[in-house]
Every structure is written in C-alpha cells, then in structure tokens.
Amino acid sequence: MKTFNQASGQPMDRVDGPLKVTGQARYAAEYPEDGLLYGSVVSSTIARGRVINIDSSAALAVPGVRLVLDHRNRPRLASDDENYADADSADGSPFRPLYNDRVLYSGQPLALVVAESLELARYAGSLLRIDYQQEDHQTDLLAVLDPAHPAPAETPKPRGDFNGQLANAAFSIDATYCTVNQHHSPMEPHASTVFYKDDGGLEIHDKNQGPQNCQDYLHKIFAMPKDKIRILTAYVGGAFGSGLRPQYQLPLAVMAALQLKRSVRVTLTRQQMFTFGYRPRTVQRLRLGADAAGRLVAVGHDAIGQTSRFEDFTEHLVEWSGMLYQCDNVALSYKLAPLDVYTPLDMRAPGAASGMIALECAMDELACAAKLDPVQLRRINFAQNNGNEAKPYSSKELLACYDQGAERFGWHKRNAEPRSMRKDHQLIGWGMAGGVWEAMQMKASAKARLDAEGRLTVSSATTDIGTGTYTVMTQIAADAAGIMPRDVTFVLGDSSLPTAPLQGGSFTVSSVGSAVREACLVIRAKVLQAARDHYPELADIPAEEVGFGDGYVHFGDQRLAIADIVANCPGGVLEVQIDTEPNKQREGYATATHSAVFVEVQVDEDLGSIKVSRVVSAVAAGRVINPKTARSQILGGVVWGLGMALQEEAQTDHRLGRVLNHSLAEYHIPVSADIGDIEVIFVEENDDIVNELGSKGVGEIGIVGVASAVANAIYHATGKRVREFPITLDKVL
Known part of the structure; x- marks a missing residue:
C-alpha cells in the first residue's frame, strides 16, 4: 500500500x-479540588545519626493543621518487611521515607505536616523540634577513593595487552579528570496531588517519567490493588531523569491521604529538589597510547563515582572508551565510593555526559602530543565495529559528522598553536569532540x-x-x-x-x-x-x-x-x-547515535572570563521524525553541556554534609546571555536495522561531547589544560 x-x-x-x-496545560500541582489539604516536608539538618525525639505539639496546636506524620505514627506498609524496588532502582535497599529513626543524609524527609493551606503547613513545619544523636559522616568523594569497591555494572572485560602496548607506545597520555555533582533543576518542582475517592481508590497527578512505574511502586509498598491506583502525568515541566524513580513526595502524599481519607497535595520546595538524585561526582583516569601514525594501541579508563550507603548506583561511565574508537588493547574499570548522601540518579545522557568528558579531553591531549589535528586523529581511529560487543554498527555516519561539522564551522582556518588566535584582548580558542549514545528500543x-x-x-x-x-x-x-x-x-x-x-x-x-x-x-x-x-x-x-x-x-x-x-x-x-x-535482526549489530561538536571560545586575557561564542553540533541519529523538535532537543543538550563545562556545580559543605547552593540563584546554569550562536546539523543516516522507523532518538546525544569540546577550546585559547570541571575563571587564571 x-x-x-x-x-x-x-x-x-x-x-x-x-x-x-x-x-491551559495543567501540571501535577495545579489540579484543584474542594477541601484539598496541603503537605509540607520537614527535612533533616544533619547528615548522619538518629532521631531521638520529634516534638510536634506546637505544630498540631496551629488551627488548620490536620496531621503531622513521622516514623512513629505513619501507617504500616508492606515495604516494612521487604525492600520494594522500582523500575529504575539501583542495587541495594531503596530509600523509604519515614521508615525508622535513622538519618542517612542531610535533607532526608523526617516529617510531613498536613494543613488546610500550604502556608499553614509550612509555618507549622517550622515549629517542629527535632532532637538528634549525631554521628560522624563522610560526603567527600576525594576522601574515600582508596576503599572504593567495584561497581555492580556490566563493565566490558579487558581485551588484548593494554599494559604492554601502553609501555611501548610512541605517544601516551596519563591524565585524571574530575567532574562534580550536578542536579536536574527542572522548572517544575516535584509534586503529587492525591485525590481520595469514595471507594478508597486514589487518582494521583504526579510528576514522573513513567506513570506505570509509579503505580507499580505504590501497589507494592501499600499493598493496594493496581485498579485502585491511577497515576496521571499529562504534562511534565522538565525532568531530565529526575522523574525516572518515584520521588519521596509521592509516598508521603499517599500516606497522608490514606490516613486522613482526604485528598492531599505535596509539593517539594526548590531547596528540597536538591535532596534526592543527581549526576554523581567522578574521578576518572585516562591512559591512551598511540603509534607513530596516531593509531590507538592502548586505551585505559578507570573511574570512581560516588553513591549512597544504601544503594550502589551505576551508570555507563567507562564503556564509551572501549567502543567509540578502534583499539584492540583496552582495560576499563569502574568503582563506587559509598557516602552519607542520597543515591545518585540518571541524568541526561547518564554516564556518557561525564565519561566522554574524560575520553574526549584525553584524545585532544593525545592529538597535541602526536602533533595531529584533533579531527584527523579521530578519523584515523574510526571504528566500524563496537569493540566491546564485537559487533558491527547498524549504521555509523560519524565521519560525515566530522566532515559537515568541520566545514560549517570553518575548522580548516584553525591555527593549531595555542594562544595563536586572538581578537583584541580576547584569546580565541577552537576545540572539538566526538559524541556517542546507545540507540535502544x-x-x-x-x-x-x-x-x-x-x-x-x-x-x-x-x-x-x-x-x-x-x-x-x-x-x-x-x-x-x-x-x-x-x-x-x-x-x-x-x-x-x-x-x-x-x-x-x-x-x-x-x-x-x-x-x-x-x-x-x-x-x-x-x-x-x-x-x-x-x-x-x-x-x-x-x-x-x-x-x-x-x-x-x-x-x-x-x-x-x-x-x-x-x-x-x-x-x-x-x-x-x-x-x-525489538526486532531479531538488531541482535547481530551494535546500535548508537553519534555526533561531532565544534566550539569557539573567547577568553579575556586579563580577567580569565570565558565566553562560548559559537557551537556547531553535527548529529547522526537515523531518521529524524520532527526536525523542529529534534533541533530543540539538541539545542537544549548543547546549552546544558555549556553549563557542565563552565558553571554547574553543587557545592557541598563537607563539615555539614549539606549542599550550600540549593537554589536557582546560586546553583549556576546558563542563561540567554551566556549563549552564542548554536547551529545544529542532522547528518543523513539510513538505518533499516535499528527499528522499522529507522529512528535512533536525540534526547541524550546533544549534551555528549559538548563540555569536552569547550575544555579543548579553552586549552587552544590559553595553552592551559584544566582537568577539573566546571572550568571557572579562577582555574583559568
């Protein structure tokens, strides 16, 4: 037909x-109902210890307060006896709010105050008096690198003779790169509006990325039939991974609704948005060896990421180093360091956004050592097959990404010598990086x-x-x-x-x-x-x-x-x-999206201030269903990548174990004034293997490689190699 x-x-x-x-689009905290009650979460002020007592008498004396829930009076749950994981949970024991008197991290929810208005609930919450038995805590990844344990991840096994080939390489790089904790910070805070029905059923408007995952989660922990729980998520004001797991406001709102047999809404404050999952801090060592022609003969990527003490969060952090380029001698390792923090969470391009920073910066350093153009080095090491899986790619137009991106950017005009390009007091730097993300179904x-x-x-x-x-x-x-x-x-x-x-x-x-x-x-x-x-x-x-x-x-x-x-x-x-x-023909192939990112920076020679003036992102993602919305996805990814490179950092006071800059005023993300010209190119890529649509998806690939391209451009502009992200002007100076 x-x-x-x-x-x-x-x-x-x-x-x-x-x-x-x-x-007219309503979000989770915008659905009205007569008699709706409002909940306010009261969070811990210590990072580790026990709750000795919670005095809620003053809060309960406030007219209009209906309930104060804590670990002593919350309803008994099915999850009291078993750990119930959700579809995106990590290995270990998932966090259960109000479970017992243990304090596992700063900002942990310890009580829920429910009142006739949000203002009343928050005021009453401020009247709670919580006594603690405080214990020593550790929230600094750099202090616990040695006792880190292997991550329960499917890290590819070593192949070839990495150590021998590295020792005999004509050119080699051994460098360590550090990334920081970053938070999703979507515009819409997490919220749950629980409508209690006459038959005891619940209709819940919740901010999430999987309504059936949340339904299954509530079904398990409250032992309620699924047909009594309906989760509605018509519109989501940004999530980026923060809604993959049910966040703690959801079970708290359900607890209150079931206990009071009333409809209840719980909305997290902006500060509380910093008290659950985030992109984890990492320390990554890259060792690369190449022969005289620039061909990779050894690739080693060793990473340590932070996790909580109750779950082992893993992401695909090091795999990219074993698949993006052709190399027969590869050694990858990935460890976790448990801290007194909440469990990290998948965040846009989880693992790749961080891991590719290290790989692509190391590739730039190798290009400088071998006196090769960074694009040429990547061309020399182009891989037709995924070395981790020993499978050919269903399609891979990465070479075309290099070609079209470089041409549009004007890469041929680049003077390779650092500090050689300038405009008045501005040092001009041009850098690039490759990107990869798995194309799943x-x-x-x-x-x-x-x-x-x-x-x-x-x-x-x-x-x-x-x-x-x-x-x-x-x-x-x-x-x-x-x-x-x-x-x-x-x-x-x-x-x-x-x-x-x-x-x-x-x-x-x-x-x-x-x-x-x-x-x-x-x-x-x-x-x-x-x-x-x-x-x-x-x-x-x-x-x-x-x-x-x-x-x-x-x-x-x-x-x-x-x-x-x-x-x-x-x-x-x-x-x-x-x-x-997924169709059977996929099984014989590796499937991935690829990109090449080209960046121009201007660095003030006196002040060290950095401005990204131009970005060209060339993306091969199979068939693009809607170029307009897809372009927006890449634009958003590029902007976020600029934030990773230059601004985003959750700053923790390790004495308190607490995030200090837990607001959009102090947690810096790029705004319009930070953004120069961004051009997106969709490289033609036909793939009849990946799926019947021929589409690979563009949500993640836009951010991958951007931060490393910025870092490489800063080196080209200044001659200074900064390996700790974000690259703030104090590090450049």
Missing part, C-alpha cells in the same frame, strides 16, 4: 504548544481507535517531558494510518493506558513510536478490508496499487473517504491494540 501524505520528517509545530503557552504497547468521523485516537502510557512526544507520535500515527495530523489525537500520561517503558534513554520514539506505527498499520489494513467489503470496485485491485493519505483511500484516479468506510463498520469504529519489541 502507498502512503500519500508524509508528516514524518517534517518540522511540525508542537500539538500541545497552544495549551502550554496559554496556561524497549517493549511497548499502543492502542489505536478510528471513528466514523475520521478521527484517530492513539494511546500509550508514556509521558512527554518536554521532548515533543505528543507531536512525533501524532506524526507517526498520521503517516501509518493515512490520516491528516489534525485528525489525530495522541493520549499519554495515564497508568491505565497500554504498557509503555519509562521515558528516558532516548528510546521513546523507537519503542512507543514503533508500537504506534504498528497499531496504525493494522488499522489501515482493517480499513482496506472494510473498503473491499463495501465497495466492489476495490475488490480486485492489488494492495500495492491502493494508496492512503489525507484521510482517503486512493485507487486509480478515484478516492474514498476513510471516515465513510469506517461508518459502514459495526459500531462505526475500528480498534486495535498492539504489543511490539
């Missing part, structure tokens, strides 16, 4: 845009329903965290069914919908999109069969000569409205639900 209209591949405006810009389901008015409704329990899911699923559905995008409605963010994975890892389009496409193709086949049943002139026309598009079935020079065909079906409706999973 032919397809006439083609929405995919076109820069379509966001279908949810008008609701967001007019304020998960099992997913979708339901499609076509009615007699030609309206197609497609649904799946995924979310839209600002990435454009509503829009790209509309485009995919419209193409597959032959319907105009304006006649398609995509429904998401509801735990009662067909199964979908967490939205993360850049796999939503490949996973949910594949299910949407398949469901709509089945609907299209049903439409054709119904047309043959009711219109004799179609009966003998071969399927390949029948076309679908613009809401019509086309054959020869004639067409039939799809709406009219469906109107003749029983009930005037066609409906189907489909389950999909």
